[in-house]
Structures are given as structure tokens and as C-alpha cells.
Amino acid sequence: MSLTHSIGKFIDIQDSNIVFNEEFFHMGTFKGKKCKYISGKLSYTPTHCEACGVENQNDTIYKNGSQTSRITLPFIGMYPAYLLLKKQRFMCKACKQTFTAQTSIVKKNCFVSQNVKTLIVIKAAEARSLTSIASDCSVSPTTVQREINQAAKLFKPHYQALPEHLSFDEFKYAKGEMAFEYINAMTGDILDILDRRNQFTIKNHFIANYSLADRKCVKTVTIDMNAGYATVIKELFPNAEIIIDRFHLVQLISRSMNKCRIQVMNQFNKSNGEDQKKYRRLKKFWKLLLKNAMRISNTEYKHYPLFGQRTEGGMIEEMLEYSPILKANYVIYQSLLKAMTNKDFKALKFHVVEPVDPLISGYMRTSLKTLKKHLPYIQNSFIYPYNNGRIEGINNKIKVLNRVAYGYRNFMNYKKRILIHFKLKPFESNSKQKQPYSKVA
Template structure:
């Protein structure tokens, strides 16, 4: 009876010693759930005894029955799939030992195929929970975590050398706990993740893993306005220029403007119908007050509820006329925004050194004080092209990973999953090819 090569291609088996006969696919149950069984046979003529090493001459090794094993395969269709493989047994006359035929589709003393393990690694690069991965791959969640741990060893940081441009940031991984990460600012590669962001832990990490010469090699480090990072960088990176991310500068004054608008808006929340109308307008069209005034539409009329057919610029001018404090803070906000966007450091410096008007809110005064404190590092952000855009994007993906997994109790398991998610995604095809030719 001829063998069926289509089955071998379907389940991606490259071992030619395994044969399948027509009608080898049957349906049954496993642990009360429907499944699919594929029956096959593994046999060949051994060249030597794997126990004593003697060559197979003059029939010193002969066939001695078969042993059936159940091997877990990747799911085919909607049912779990298993390979019922009858392995040839051999007996060696020289050492009086029994041998079992070996195959490259599984490792020794294992019933999970290499294809299933490769599928676990491929799917673990997606933002999915471990339980979801175990269901898709027809294995337990312990097996999924074990394979993640095994593959994560190849992503382990070796701390060989530091790039010239770094980027620091943190993310929340549990209630009240923050993790610290640093990446290559040019390529976006994650270099390492620490379980805390305290100055002591960060300092000990860099001093113990990198020599002083390596740390002197670093030219720039991009951070947000976390004062703790500034002190640590000065101590362990003597030649690095600190860059304050421009996004956080805009965010700082943007929030100050928002709080000022809310303060003015709440003052107008009265019984008076005219004041209530102003309140509703400020609440509904807050985005126009946050928008760069150079981008406001000045020629295109549009219908706006509560205003009618108007220009964006005229709407902003009318809302600013409601309160002198709102107008003063808006004008200062726009001056700061223009200086930051145009990278005009001297202009920004002049604005910060000016004596503040009594109409400037306490929120905006606090923001100005913070900007003056970080002024030397803000200057670097205007000189160098680096920012925290890459690391902020990485953090967003990390947060999605945490949400779909419903959080991680173990930080090191979380770190391994992050490393696999970011470092193994481009080589999924290589993982599939490697699993085909993996020798047990």
C-alpha cells in the first residue's frame, strides 16, 4: 500500500522515516473534548547502537516490536490534533539493551512536537495572554511559560557596550510599582529593563554592568522631567548631555493652560443664562484654546453649535474676551508653544526671565518655574535631534500587553514576555524553518 505524502506536508513533518497510509486520520476524544488523531509509523535501519556504539553488522541489532506514543501537534482546523506515532523498537545483542527509533519532530522524553513549540514562540510575540496562547497551541499554560523562559535566554542582556545615545523612561507593571527601561535612542532597541526606578537600583545596575570607559562613551541621554534621573546621570555618565524631551515640555504648558481654562470656566458656572452660555462654550470648544494659533482656520467658515457660522479664529477671540486671566494665560501659552516648536531657545529664555503678570495663574507660574529649573537641558533638546518618541511607543505596547494578560504578578515573567514581543517578531519565518530541521 502506498504512503500518503500529503499528510506529511499538511502537518509539516520533514522526517522521511515516518510514513502515513491512506485513511490514517481518525476522530476521537481527549479529556472529554473532540480531537483529531493522525496515525503514522517510524522505522529505519540503525547504523549503530546508541548505548554501546557497536556497528550494526551481521544483524547484531534487530527489530523488536513497536511502541506507540501520542505527540501534540499544532491545531489543524477547529479540533486539537495528535500524532499517534508507532516507533520501531530495536534490540542490541552486544549490550543486551533495547533501543527506540528517534525522530527530529520531538525532543527526547517529550510528547510536544517542535512545531507546537515554535508556534508558542511565534504567538507569544503577539499581545495575548498566556492562557489564550495555551488554548490555541493545545498545551498547558505551564508549557507556554516554560517555552517563553527558554527562548528568553537568548534575549538576555549581556551588557557588552553602551550606544552613544540613550533614552530613559519608566512604566507601571503592578499597583504602585514602576519599572525602569533604557533603549538605544537611534535604533529603538530595548537594552534592559529593571524592576524599580529608584536612584540606588539604577546606579548599581550601570556601575556593576558597565565600566567607566563605557559610560564615558555615552554622549546624550533623553529623559522626561524626572529630577531623579538628572542626579543619577550626572553621577554615572560624566560626559553625557541631558536632553529633556520636547513632548513633555509642550505637555507641561498644555496642562497648565487646561487647568487655567477650567478655573475660569467654573467661575462662570452661575444661574445667569449669559454666563452659563459662556461656560458651555468654554467646555465644548476647549480644543481650540489648546490649538496652535497659527493653525486656526481664518478663511473657512463652518457652523459651530452655540456660535453659528464662524471662523475658528473669531471663536477663540470671543472666548478670550470672557475673562482677562484666560486671555493673558493664552497669550503666554502661545508664545511658549511657538518658541518650543520653532526651537528658538533665546526667545524661550527671554519669556521665562520676564516678570510674570498678576493675571498669570498659579498653574502657569508653576510650569514656568519648572521650565526655568530645566533650562540647560531644554537647550540640548533644541540642539540634538533625539527625543523619547521611540520609548513612549514601546511603553504603549507594553501597557497593551499587560492589559490583555490581565497583569503579571511576576516581574521577571513580564520582562521575558516583553523581550520576546519586541525582539522576535521580525524573525517568525526563521523560527518556523528552524523547527522543521531541529534534531532531537
């Protein structure tokens, strides 16, 4: 194996027109940092003139000096690496123009190798800041953003037919600014992201990019309890069923129960020894009051601070005796939670529609009114198996991208970074992909 071939394999250069001699390597500095320099020479016999296109016959094109370019390479070991490439220059007798030898490792008039550009895109798919990626690739943050912009063009939405099942949600990308996104509820693929979540923006987007026939093919749309989405969905997707995400239903009543606990807890006189003990118990074991009754143990005894040797059920019974308001709210909370867990819509509707106990707190009353308002959509959440779990997970990753970048001033740059992060994820084989959901009887 020749020296040139060995060096080319080592630094991942596959252009046979580049040759290296025995003194190809030396250490140096660039911008005050220690780095590695690799020297090479690029030369070949051109077939035609790049300026006028005349063919190279009878020495029409001859060699005319050389030009050295410093090309950025990926790190070699602990140091940045640069290729000092001595490019052959040529003169054309026909047009009297000169041109320089070209190589596949770098584009014309560019000094960042293709390998570095590929590395930038790969690292951009990770949750890292532009400055961190730029430091690892020996380029500027502006160069990193430029390569992200270029790569994002490959993932530009084509606005073809819509999937049958959609999920809607929003996320915060700047102070007071909320972006809207919609995904395929079955595969989790991001379909598009809008910089606003108002009805006007959403309507214009779907009407401009999808025909009425495409929108009629949508069967379900899963949302949170945002009333604005329900209005838009009815107008845009005539045949779609609206599904309220089950997690948001549980979250709604859990927050109401917790606010009631805090309200009761703050009524105790902490200067009184007995009241202070009740206050501390309610404050420390708040999670126990929110726990599903079907998961509470009534037989297993353990030692708990402030209680001693007790079961979970015994602790809850004792805390509920502190206030009839707390007990009434706990009973309705557990009834609603049981109905949601068992997907028993009749039981849920009964507790929502029936007259409310006068001891129920204002927080829980408001939650019951909200549930009553969304009852038709809640019923769909018990019928269909779809939820917003995928889109909520996507939002968590999006927030991480925003946090590691210390925020984005430009929404389009943020959107491109999101698309690269999710579109470059490893492809799953068909055997690992989940089968389509079917409607539950």
C-alpha cells in the same frame, strides 16, 4: 509520489523513518473535544546502543516491541491534531538495556512537536494572552510560558558597548510598581528593562555591566522631566548631554493652561443664563484654547454650536474676554508654544526668566518654575534632534501586552514576553533604515 511522502508534506513531517498506511486518519475525542488522529510508525536500524554505546554488528541490537506516543501537532482545519506514533523499541545484547527510536519532530521524553513549539513562539510575539495562545496550539498555558522562557534566552542582553545616544523612560507593570527601560535612541532597540526605577537600582545596573570607558562613549541621554534621572546621568555618563523630550515640555504647559480654563469655568454661576452660556462654551471648545495659534483660522467661517457663524479666531477672542486671568494665561501659553515650535531658545528663556504677570495662575507659575529649573537641558532639546518618541511608542505596546494578559504577577515573565514581542519584529533592510542623526548647528 508515495502515500507516506504525501502525508508527511501535508502535516509538515520530514522524517523519512516515519511511514503511514492507507488507514492513517480517523476522528476522535481528547479531553472532551473533537480532534483528528493521524497514525504512523517510526522504525529504523540503529547504528549503536544509546545506553552503552556499543556498535550494532551481527544483530547486537534487535527489535523488542513498540511504544505508542500521542504527539501534539498544529491545528488541521478546525480541529486539534495528534500524531499517534508507534515507536520501535530496541534491546541491546551487550548491556541488556532497552531504548526507543527517536525522531527529529519531537524531543526525547516530550510529547509536543517542534512545529507546535515554533508556533507558540511566533504567536507569543503578538499581543495575545497565554490562555489564547495555549488554546490555539492545543497545549497548556504553562507549556506556553515554558517555551517563552526558552526562546527569551536567545535575546538575553550581552552588555556590550553602549550606543552613543540613549533614551530613558519608565512604565507601570503592577499596582504601585514602576519598571525602568533604556533603548538605543537611533534604532529603537530595547537594551534592557529593570524592575525598579530608583537611583540605587539604575546605578548598580550600569556600573556592574558597563565599564567607565563604555559609559564615557555615551553622548546624549533623552529623558522626561524626572529630576532623579538627571542626577544619575551626570554620575554614570560623564560626557553625556541631557535632553528633555520636547513632547513633555508642550504637555507641561498645555496641562497648566487647561487647569486654568477649568478654574475660570467653575467660577461662573450656572443658574445665571449668561454665565451658563459662557460655562458651556469653555467646556465644549476646550481643545480650541489649547490649539497652536499658527494653526488657527481667522478667515474661514463655519457654523459652531453655541456660537453660530464664526471663525476659530473669533471664538477664541470672545472666550478670552470672559476673564482677564484666562487671557493672560493664554498669551503666555501661546508665547511658550511658539518658542518651542520654532526652537527659539532665546524667546523661551525670556518668557521663563522675566517677571511673571500677576494675573498668571498658580498652575502656570509652577510650570514656569519647572522650565526654569531645566533650562540647560531644554536648550539641548533644541540643538539635538533626539526625542523619546520611540520609547513612548514601545511603552504603549508594553501596556497592551500587560492589558491583554490581565496583568503579570511575575516581572521576569513579563520582561521575557516584552523581549520576544519586540525582538521578533520583521528585519528592515539597510535601505529602509534611517540614517544617523547629526547635531544641528
